[in-house]
Amino acid sequence: MSGSPDGAATFEPDEAFARQLDANDPLGGFRTRFHIPNGPSGLSSVYFAGNSLGLQPKSVRSLIEQELKDWADRGVDAHFEGKTPWYSYHEVFRESGARLVGARLGEVVLMNSLTVNLHLMLVSFYRPTRRRHKILIEQPCFPSDLYAVKTQLQYHDFDPNEALIQIAPRPGEHLLRIEDFEELLDREGDSVAVVLLGGVNFVTGQLLDMKRIAELARRHGCVVGFDLAHAAGNVPLQLHEWGVDFAVWCNYKYLNGGPGAVGGCFVHEKHGDHDDLPRFAGWWGNDPKTRFRMHLEPNFVPRGGAEGWQISNPPILAMAPVRASYDLFDEVGMEALRAKSIRLTGYLEYLVDRIETDRFKIITPRDPDQRGSQLSLLVHDESKLLLSKLQREGVVCDFREPDIIRVAPVAMYNSFHDAWRFAQVLGRHMVPSG
Numbered sequence: 001m002s003g004s005p006d007g008a009a010t011f012e013p014d015e016a017f018a019r020q021l022d023a024n025d026p027l028g029g030f031r032t033r034f035h036i037p038n039g040p041s042g043l044s045s046v047y048f049a050g051n052s053l054g055l056q057p058k059s060v061r062s063l064i065e066q067e068l069k070d071w072a073d074r075g076v077d078a079h080f081e082g083k084t085p086w087y088s089y090h091e092v093f094r095e096s097g098a099r100l101v102g103a104r105l106g107e108v109v110l111m112n113s114l115t116v117n118l119h120l121m122l123v124s125f126y127r128p129t130r131r132r133h134k135i136l137i138e139q140p141c142f143p144s145d146l147y148a149v150k151t152q153l154q155y156h157d158f159d160p161n162e163a164l165i166q167i168a169p170r171p172g173e174h175l176l177r178i179e180d181f182e183e184l185l186d187r188e189g190d191s192v193a194v195v196l197l198g199g200v201n202f203v204t205g206q207l208l209d210m211k212r213i214a215e216l217a218r219r220h221g222c223v224v225g226f227d228l229a230h231a232a233g234n235v236p237l238q239l240h241e242w243g244v245d246f247a248v249w250c251n252y253k254y255l256n257g258g259p260g261a262v263g264g265c266f267v268h269e270k271h272g273d274h275d276d277l278p279r280f281a282g283w284w285g286n287d288p289k290t291r292f293r294m295h296l297e298p299n300f301v302p303r304g305g306a307e308g309w310q311i312s313n314p315p316i317l318a319m320a321p322v323r324a325s326y327d328l329f330d331e332v333g334m335e336a337l338r339a340k341s342i343r344l345t346g347y348l349e350y351l352v353d354r355i356e357t358d359r360f361k362i363i364t365p366r367d368p369d370q371r372g373s374q375l376s377l378l379v380h381d382e383s384k385l386l387l388s389k390l391q392r393e394g395v396v397c398d399f400r401e402p403d404i405i406r407v408a409p410v411a412m413y414n415s416f417h418d419a420w421r422f423a424q425v426l427g428r429h430m431v432p433s434g
């Protein structure tokens with residue numbers, strides 16, 4: 001019986017096999033680098049909600065304590081004399097941030113949070129003309145993105161009912177089709193200013209072919225941006241090579257940077273040095289050479305690259321946890337993480353498929369190339385009740401209206417045994433009660 005995506009290995013349903021997969025997992029040791037919450041029984045939970053809030057790396061505490069110490073011991077001087085001087089703290093992410101999303105040095109900055117960064121990017125990259133003024137997004141679209149885009153359209157005096165295009169799955173389907181993007185852009189591309197899509201959809205877990213979409217958008221003269229909230233730290237990205245104009249992501253989902261963590265932002269090199277791009281400026285985006293000349297420098301001179309979009313000085317205590325997270329990603333490497341993610345998600349899929357029931361179905365793509373570490377279960381009835389039953393047995397996953405349970409086996413810290421336990425619990429609740 002083959003449950004393996006690459007056909008090279010086969011899965012078996014028993015617990016011993018799960019243990020064996022864990023024993024052979026080269027990333028197995030990383031689990032101990034995280035705090036895993038306990039379930040109601042006192043045993044560690046099956047934490048499959050890392051797509052919503054990633055777990056805390058144990059190294060976070062000492063990194064925050066270091067900053068508290070520098071603040072206590074040095075006060076304002078820690079800006080230049082701390083262990084990691086605060087003045088340039090955001091620069092510690094230059095290399096790891098670029099590696100994470102496939103960018104060149106200078107194309108990535110950590111600042112603000114996702115929706116704020118999306119607004120800042122649209123200020124610069126949504127530059128509507130009468131003829132080309134529409135924004136294309138997907139359905140289902142995360143509400144914050146939808147609000148941001150609608151209010152940007154209104155800010156430019158366009159009516160979202162006319163100027164917002166949403167590409168949706170076909171009737172009776174759950175996933176977007178690339179041929180529908182092609183067809184839509186062939187038809188309406190001339191009027192589309194910005195194509196803005198989630199790289200991995202937050203409801204279905206569908207991973208879009210971002211390279212292909214960026215090509216299509218470019219061919220039609222549209223700016224292309226991605227929301228990578230569910231993609232960064234989940235799947236390998238090549239933003240520079242794909243020619244993506246801008247991207248934004250949050251660092252608290254797959255990236256384990258802590259609740260409300262400082263967000264990430266990518267601006268392609270081809271735009272980074274255009275100081276004439278309209279932007280909302282603040283002192284931290286200014287050339288650091290003249291930043292502290294304060295009232296002597298009335299004119300904003302953006303520093304090159306993505307860092308030129310910073311506004312305020314960075315929240316050091318909130319950035320320290322993200323450092324812990326990015327260090328871990330550097331240590332593991334996206335390639336190894338992706339290899340485990342494909343195997344772990346495939347194994348979970350295999351186990352869930354064995355449950356004999358028609359009460360739910362998996363709507364996430366079956367093809368590993370079209371998904372990351374998430375399976376979305378469409379539950380036909382009493383989905384919320386099912387979720388609370390799972391929770392009572394120490395399974396943490398989440399729910400999206402109206403009837404989707406999202407299950408995220410995260411390669412960084414979840415085990416194959418977690419997947420096995422999940423399938424056991426789910427299977428027990430699918431037994432007809434008679």
Ligand SMILES: *Cc1c(COP(=O)(O)O)cnc(C)c1O
Nearest residue numbers: 113114115142144202227229250
């Ligand atoms: C999680 C998520 C957000 C969150 O936005 P914040 O500004 O960080 O609160 C936005 N968009 C998408 C698609 C998300 O998944």
